[in-house]
Amino acid sequence: MLYNILRGDFMYEVVYYSDNGKNPVLNFLLTLSDNKFVFLHAIRKTTQKTPKKDITLALKRQINYIKGCDDNES
Helix, strand or coil: EEEEEEEEEEHHHHHHHEECCCCCHHHCCCHHCCCCCCCCCCCCCCCCCCCCHHHHHHHHHHHHHHHHHHCCCC
């Protein structure tokens, strides 16, 4: 399943994995009650283990987001 997202001058293409007509990631997202996604960090994993520095950075950003977001529902 493919979605195009236009944001300002940028066009993003989001592709959800599909298997026999089922989209497990999209189905998971649709079960969530919040209608907002906050992307805190991104990495390209090359090993099984996520580097501790990347986890630490994501957690730090999560704390900063929660503290500074006026409309946060958590």
